[in-house]
Each structure stands twice: as structure tokens, then as C-alpha cells.
Amino acid sequence: MARNVMVLEAQETGLFDLDQIVEDLAEVRRDWRRSQGVTAEAGGRELPSREQIAGIMEGLRGALFPMRLGPPDLQPEAENDYVSHTLDTVLHDLLAQVKLELQWAVRHVGQDLPDPDAAALQITRSFAAALGDIRRLLDSDIVAAFAADPAARSADEVLLCYPGIQCMIHHRIAHRLYRLGAPLLARLIAELAHSATGIDIHPGAEIGGSFFVDHGTGVVIGATAIIGERVQLFQAVTLGAKSFPTDASGAAIKGLPRHPIVEDDVVIYSGATILGRVTIGQGAVIGGNVWITEDVAAGAMVSQARLTGVERQVVRISA
CATH class of the missing domain: 1.10.3130.10 (serine acetyltransferase, domain 1)
Known part of the structure; x- marks a missing residue:
């Protein structure tokens, strides 16, 4: 009721050119429907x-x-x-x-x-x-x-x-x-x-039982990701796509497997980014803030360490 009163007051006082605004919006809707081949x-x-x-x-x-x-x-x-x-x-x-x-x-x-x-x-x-x-x-x-x-x-x-x-x-x-x-x-x-x-999890992602997202903010799990049993993720982890294949017109080809496979008993710490259809093997531990675009062996530990006297970070992978 209050909103209707406000609209009437605006029309009466002429503060807004509502007729023109409404017509502009109607034209935009007509243009959109024509472009999509649909009717009202x-x-x-x-x-x-x-x-x-x-x-x-x-x-x-x-x-x-x-x-x-x-x-x-x-x-x-x-x-x-x-x-x-x-x-x-x-x-x-x-x-x-x-x-x-x-x-x-x-x-x-x-x-x-x-x-x-x-x-x-x-x-x-x-x-x-x-x-x-x-x-x-x-x-x-x-x-x-x-x-x-x-x-x-x-x-x-x-x-x-x-x-x-x-x-x-x-x-x-x-x-x-x-x-x-x-x-x-x-x-x-x-x-x-x-x-x-x-936490952004696409409903297409397959996630096994006993799954735990700790803290959670900023986690992204893509549509074709597959996650096994007893997997644990921390905040700001991304299981994303490395690239998006396109068709002849440049549009993304939909439905292709493009997100990681995470096997059972994997732990992925905060800030890790895993891209593409790679496999993180059973029991692997992925440290914080690493960037992974290749398979990780079962039981491996991937971590980021600062080398003495070297002003850069490297990734160490050990089985």
C-alpha cells in the first residue's frame, strides 16, 4: 500500500517521467524477446x-x-x-x-x-x-x-x-x-x-560421503568435478576449469569434463587452485596457495616452501 501511495505521489508531482521510463523498459523487453525468438x-x-x-x-x-x-x-x-x-x-x-x-x-x-x-x-x-x-x-x-x-x-x-x-x-x-x-x-x-x-558448488558436481568444507568462504567447485569419500577442503579452494573449448562460432562447448577428479581421503588446504581434468590421487595432501594443473600421485604431498636466500616460492612434490 505504501509503495502505491509513493508511486501516485510521484506521478502527481511530476518528479519522474514514468510513462517514458515504462515505455523504454517495454521496448527493451521487446528487443530481447525478438533476439531470443520468444513471445511475451x-x-x-x-x-x-x-x-x-x-x-x-x-x-x-x-x-x-x-x-x-x-x-x-x-x-x-x-x-x-x-x-x-x-x-x-x-x-x-x-x-x-x-x-x-x-x-x-x-x-x-x-x-x-x-x-x-x-x-x-x-x-x-x-x-x-x-x-x-x-x-x-x-x-x-x-x-x-x-x-x-x-x-x-x-x-x-x-x-x-x-x-x-x-x-x-x-x-x-x-x-x-x-x-x-x-x-x-x-x-x-x-x-x-x-x-x-x-561457497559456490555447481549442482552437477559429484561429491562422495563424509565431505567437509572447513570455514568455506571462497570455495568454488565446478560442474564436472568428481570428489570421492572423506575429502576435506579449506577456504578459498578452487576446483575449476583450465580452459574452455569453443565451437566454430567462439561459443563455449558445454558438457565436456573440464574440472578435477579428487579421489578418496584427500585434504586440500586454503587457497589451493586446481584446474582442468586432472586427478588428485587417493590420500594426497595439497598445501595452501599452490597452483596445480597436472595429476598428483596417490599419497603425495604438494607444498609451497620458501628457499633460503631465494626470493621466490617453489612447489615441492613428494610421494
Whole structure:
């Protein structure tokens, strides 16, 4: 109401040439739609809503961890009823958002789906059936964080406070939706976590159990990265692409494996940058602030040391 009053006051006092501004913006939208070969969204909003996805994630967090992330007045005897009621609401909301994505993909991306609504229902049902597996993976992440961090006093503290765990709740959910065929929803979920934690994990990245991101700010994990079991990353680690192959028109070729493979039991310390489709072998330790574009052998240690009397840093690799 207050906003409408402000608009009316602005129109009455002539402070802004709203008619011209509105027309300018309309022309920009028409130009964009013509360039993309699409028509106006006559049937209403076509794309999923970031706000709706945020609400769905809040409900899923509560359903996964009802006595920790659910309502503050929840009692143990009502736990199952709360989960049932929450999931009934959340899954219907999720289904509506998946339908929007698939209908949009058919119209504007040319995705071949004879019945997008039926496909959306199957995706949502498969996702719902996987919630137990998602919770088990998250439990392993929480246990790994508690075991690795001497500052953690309890698993509950890890769940409630650690940004790495908050990000992994989003990632475990986003990755499942990505694999099931809802990549736009998955990306929205991932970006909610990125905004909140500073940890940027593409939903396509495959991450094994007992994964721990310590501190977390500035971590980047690319779409085709593969991470094994019991891997630990510190802040400002990048698992990125070394280069982007392009087609004849200069556009990046999508879908090619271009990010690192990190095998089981690897530790990567803060500031390390690992680029390209390289493999970091099982049990390797990557020191802080190193730059890696080649494979690292299993069990190796990569560190950066200042040589006596030499004003430069070198990388030492030892098996």
C-alpha cells in the first residue's frame, strides 16, 4: 500500500517521467524477446520462482532435521506428524516448480518431452523417495566435520552453525534434482547456498560421503568435478576449469569434463587452485596457495616452501 501511495505521489508531482521510463523498459523487453525468438509471457510467469524455492528449501531442511531445523516448539511425539505435513506441502510446491521448468524447457530450449507434466511428477516422486539417502549422506558430512574440527563441541553445533554443512544440505538436494532432470531448479538451490555462505558448488558436481568444507568462504567447485569419500577442503579452494573449448562460432562447448577428479581421503588446504581434468590421487595432501594443473600421485604431498636466500616460492612434490 505504501509503495502505491509513493508511486501516485510521484506521478502527481511530476518528479519522474514514468510513462517514458515504462515505455523504454517495454521496448527493451521487446528487443530481447525478438533476439531470443520468444513471445511475451501471455500465460503468466513461465520460470520457477527463487522465492518459492527458498520456501521449499526451508521446508526440506525442517523435514530432514525436524528436531534441529524444524519449528522451535516441536515435540518429539509430534515429529512424524510434522514431517508428514511439511512434506505434503513442500512436495506439491516442488512439483509445481518442476512443471514450470519442464514446460519452459519444451517451449524455449527445445527439450523433447511429450508430456512435461508427467515427467515433472516422476522427477518429484523420485526425489521424494531419495530423501532418506540424502539424510544419510548429510549425517556422514556432519560426522566428518565434527571429527575433523577440534573447535567443534558437538554434532548439533556443526549442523546449526557450520556454513559448510548448510551448503551441503543445499548441494545434496540440488544434485539429486540435477541428476533427475531439473537443472534450473538445482541451480537456483545452489545459488541460494552460495549467497548465504560464500561457497559456490555447481549442482552437477559429484561429491562422495563424509565431505567437509572447513570455514568455506571462497570455495568454488565446478560442474564436472568428481570428489570421492572423506575429502576435506579449506577456504578459498578452487576446483575449476583450465580452459574452455569453443565451437566454430567462439561459443563455449558445454558438457565436456573440464574440472578435477579428487579421489578418496584427500585434504586440500586454503587457497589451493586446481584446474582442468586432472586427478588428485587417493590420500594426497595439497598445501595452501599452490597452483596445480597436472595429476598428483596417490599419497603425495604438494607444498609451497620458501628457499633460503631465494626470493621466490617453489612447489615441492613428494610421494
